[in-house]
Amino acid sequence: MTETSRMEELFETTITVNGTRVTRRVAARTHLVDFLRDELGLTGSHTACEHGVCGACTVRVDGEILRGCLMLAVQANGRTVDTIEGLSDSGEIRDLQAAFHERNALQCGFCTPGVLMTAQDLLRNRPQATRDEIREFLSGNLCRCTGYQAIIDAIEAVLVARRQARSA
């Protein structure tokens, strides 16, 4: 391959991942998800289409969800990244995970981390969302197993539960 014909320059990159500051030297062409998976061993963010269509690599950067395959790791220098491991370990999405479990909202589970990241963004920012809006918000996350119904059911259940918890 042509890449081996010359030395690839590495860029020192410091990112706060799930609350921990990490510094690595990375090639410019490494996208964020490969960095998370290969450098840090955080394999919960999945690589599938690698051109922004499937949503399996969805992560949170500075509090906003984005496609991890469409951001270079060097572009995340100085930023804060949250992955599914972080949201899971902190308990931030415990209710969402339980609802997915209860309703069989996953089968093979490949899309699930990205779906959970997207769903949590909806739950945080659009607590009044209707079922149609949930469906629309999830349109950027492909699931080839479930047919989506159970996913929408689970998210809707958590939306309602969190709303009730707030007003209680």
Next chain:
Amino acid sequence: MKAPSFDYARPASLAEALQLLARHGERAKLLAGGQSLIPSLNMRLAAPEMLIDLGALKELQGIAPQGDGLRIGAGTRHREIEHSALVAQRAALLAQAAPHIAHVAIRNRGTLGGSLAMADPAAEWPACCVALQATLVIASARGERRVGAGQFFKALYSTDLATDEILVAVEFPAPAPKARSTFLELARRRGDYAMVGLAALASRGAGKLAGVRLAFLGVAAVPVLARRAMAAAEGRQPDANTIAAVQSAIGEDLQPGADLYTSAAAKLHLARVLTGRALAELAR
């Protein structure tokens, strides 16, 4: 797939970025939000020697009043435009169009300038800028120039930008009194590429339409201003007769080509459907 190897620079100022671009020219690509460029790198459809990352340039940021109009930095993200009170007030069409751009995770990264420079025929911002008669502000080491949105889009993925130029900002004129706008798009799912889309605006005084602008996306290599249809609507009451006449005129304005999923005849039909809906909406 994985992107090929490339050099990377993240200039801290526009002047520095322009110097880099002047030096590397066609061997370099500008990286804005990366939501079109990075996919094309990952799929190895593009293999630039260098990426010049515009992400740190403050000169490209921000939404600000300009007279009674608006100036939006080219580096402004779709999501910021979608939620800006100033945009809703002074260029509502943009706020109406933004939710149609891909998905939230993409809108959090993609930029106005990136989309315009990419010039995808199914993209929303090019048609909006043509409808709103926006002016694009372009910088190079040679200086700054302005070009109207109607002259900016040249061909498929091809614009008026030279290889040493950077799109800096877009200026939107003040909205006309009683201006209304609507943005309509048909896609198989929300966020998919548009089969057909329409950016429409008009003012309504004394029951009649004035200053009608109808710009279509997804029907040709560049946004299409439907001039005959606009003329058929201008000065008319937006009643059923007018709408029928405008829909008929659309056939003279548009010669859509088929894409992978939609035939030319279907596109023309859908363009007429959207036109009817848009005029009904503008007349309300």
